[in-house]
Amino acid sequence: MSDHYDVSGTGPVLLVIPGGAGHPMGLDTFTARLSERFTVVTYDPLGLAHGQLGRPVEEQRVEWWSEGAARVLEAVLPEGESAYVFGTSAGAVPALDLAARHPDRLRHVVAHEPPVVGVLPDAERQRAMFTDVYDTYRKHGPEAAAARMTAGLEERPPTPLAPDAEAQPLSPADELSNPMALMLTRVLVPFSSYDPDLTALSSSPPRLTLAAGIDSVDQLLYRTATILARRTGNAVRQFPGGHLGVMTHSAEFAARLTETLVPVG
Numbered sequence: 001m002s003d004h005y006d007v008s009g010t011g012p013v014l015l016v017i018p019g020g021a022g023h024p025m026g027l028d029t030f031t032a033r034l035s036e037r038f039t040v041v042t043y044d045p046l047g048l049a050h051g052q053l054g055r056p057v058e059e060q061r062v063e064w065w066s067e068g069a070a071r072v073l074e075a076v077l078p079e080g081e082s083a084y085v086f087g088t089s090a091g092a093v094p095a096l097d098l099a100a101r102h103p104d105r106l107r108h109v110v111a112h113e114p115p116v117v118g119v120l121p122d123a124e125r126q127r128a129m130f131t132d133v134y135d136t137y138r139k140h141g142p143e144a145a146a147a148r149m150t151a152g153l154e155e156r157p158p159t160p161l162a163p164d165a166e167a168q169p170l171s172p173a174d175e176l177s178n179p180m181a182l183m184l185t186r187v188l189v190p191f192s193s194y195d196p197d198l199t200a201l202s203s204s205p206p207r208l209t210l211a212a213g214i215d216s217v218d219q220l221l222y223r224t225a226t227i228l229a230r231r232t233g234n235a236v237r238q239f240p241g242g243h244l245g246v247m248t249h250s251a252e253f254a255a256r257l258t259e260t261l262v263p264v265g
Contacts, residue, residue, distance in 0.1 A: 004047040005072050009035025012084060012107075013077055014261070015069060016042045019089025019246075021057075021182040022065070023048040026247040033254035037262070038084065041076050043069055045094075046182070054177045060186050062194045063101075065094035070102045077105060082206075084261045088112040088246050090183065093191045099206055100197040106206035108261050113212055113221035113243050115192040119228045126152075126220065130192040137184045141168035145184050153220050153243060201232040208234040209260055215242035 006024070014034060018024045022045040024031075034040045044050055045065045046057060073083050082105045087095030092114035099109040117126035129152040137145035144161060151158040175181040201208055210229040216222040221243060229236035239256050240249035 002047070003068050003072050003075070004044040004050040004052070005076075006042045006044070006049075007039060007076065008032070008042075009038055009040050011038045012262075013073070013081065014038035014040050014084040014086060015073060016040060017045070017065070017069060017085070017087035017091035017095050018042070019087075019091045021048060021179045021187050022046050022091065023053075023179040025049065025179065027250075029250035030246050030254050033251055034258065037258050039076075041072060041083075043072055045069075048179055048182070053179070054173075057176065057182055057186050060190055062093050062097050062191055065091075066097035066101065069094060069098050073102075073105060081105075082107040085109040085206075086112070086257060086261075087114070089243060090115065090187050090191045093194050093196075096196045096201065096208075097194070099208055100200035103200070103203070103206050108207040108209070110209045110211050110257060110260055111225075112239060112246065113216065113225055114196075114210075114228070115221060115224065116194055116196050116228060117192055117220070117224055118195045119198075119231055120224060127193055130188055134184060134189050137181070138169065139167060140165070141170065142178070142181055142184065143168065146180070149188075155218070155220050196228065198232055201228075201234070208232065210234060210236040211239045211257075211260075212236060213242040213245045214238045214240060215245070219243075 024042050031040045031042055045068050084107055085095050092111035095109055095111045117123055133145050133149045136148045148158050170181055210225040212222040212225040226236050239245055240252040246253050
């Protein structure tokens, strides 16, 4: 089994688990800033940036990603040292699983807006929303699915599709070559259905911080992060931007992550 990852910078090890289907696209500025302070190990769980895009992909399991992340850390961590971990969106879910099941060599985990909606009082309704996003993709294509998911994350009613709107599903080959489609079809439902181990996440080490975008206030995943932090006795901290803040506010986001992981004073 081959694990795919890239390494940059020097300093303590910081494992980064991207969102979506795990493709690290759009993270260059973010990881470059972090590499000024850390040895940044960017995990690519499906190898999409390492020659695997376009190849068959089965429905994913959170545990597969976290076990892969544990193997990567075993390969890169110097003897006796522990790692920092950052995961965003779908990538925050295996970060939580890693913290629960492989805590021994982890120092501090920051999970940014993980879609673990099972911690919410309205969990079944939110899980049904993500299933509806998948069904919308299958019937109408990625643009309609993205609009449905945006409405769900913003906790507002979806805009009805026009009666004469043409369905635009991708071909099987195009789907395998499209990271967004892979996220919608292989990652979204199983990852949003994952139930984190609240008991394990209430223990220490490692330290756990839930991160939520300042522009996500009053939205689904801000609420999820806040309630998960409360239920596990961990901290929640606001980060720049919204759910995609790691890409839209890369430099500011990297600075906030650095000061969260390694406080000054």
